[in-house]
Amino acid sequence: MKVIASQVRKGNVIEQDGHLYVVLSAENFHPGKGTPVTQVDMRRISDGTKVSERWRTTEQVERAFVEEKSYDFLYADGEGYHFMEPETFEQVAVDESVIGEDKVYLTDGLRVHLSIYNGIAIAIELPQRITLEITETEPVVKGQTASSSYKPAMTDKGVRVMVPPHIGVGTRVVINTADATYVERAKD
Template identity: 35%
Template sequence: MAYSMSDLKKGLKVEIEGVPYKIVEYQHVKPGKGAAFVRVKMKSFFDGRVLEKTFHAGDKCEEPNLQEKNMQYLYHDGDHFQFMDVESYEQIALSDEQVGDVAKWMTDGMTVSILFHNNKAISVDVPQVVELKITETPPNFKGDTSSGSKKPATLETGAVIQIPYHVLEGDVVRVNTELGEYIEKVK
């Protein structure tokens, strides 16, 4: 299916010259003189580059062949991350480069969403909120307060976040994976 200028909106996935993009910014411009047009910023699913493009009336772009699958993260074998399709039990291996920065939030057995373009994995998404155990953090000292100040903490996945002083080593915390920030201590 081809999208016309009037179909474009923020969040829409389009394909231009064989590359799938997600529209991250959309602006409809209607100048006083001349025809209206749409100016968009699109982020590539392949490399994360942002492309600015202007669409005029009559311009078309294609719908990409994208599939999203829920897969279970099994383990990292040193070179590749191993995933299993939760429906077909088919296993795939993705390189560190394909998985990207989300690897620091993944734990064995976690269900992740993998996006495929023409049957090739192009991105991995983890849940927005995950619960992880703190494996290392400095001890508290007398005079530390629970408001305002923060200290670094290493999580079970190796990621480092800032946490309040009242949270201790061994505690489980909720983390926002998009921002990489502490949300709360799990009771």
């Protein structure tokens, strides 16, 4: 199916020159002069080679048909990362190269979307936001306002994030998975 380049998003599968590529990142640039372009970083599924492409935002790109399903994360072992389809209880093992840097967000029971092509998982899409617990940060300073600069913190899954000064150890926070930024204090 053909789509214009500006509609390409992270996790999409693109078919180009007879190869399938998973989109790792896609950014649209609109310079003051000249043609707007879409910069796309992709990984070739067959051998894992990373490729950068730049298309005019109105150019047609071939999007491959892949099956997208929801799966729950179970566990990780030497074979890879194991997920279960919630309705049929079918399990699938996903290679670590597909998961990539997103492995730090995987927690028991986390619902993700896997892109399946010919029975093999080729891409993962995490929820936009995830709740993690702060395990390490600087102590709260009395009188410091929330509007001042942020301080570094470490979560229980090993994700580094900048948090407001009032956040202390043991606090559960909501993190944006796209760029590992603090969103808000968890309401649970």
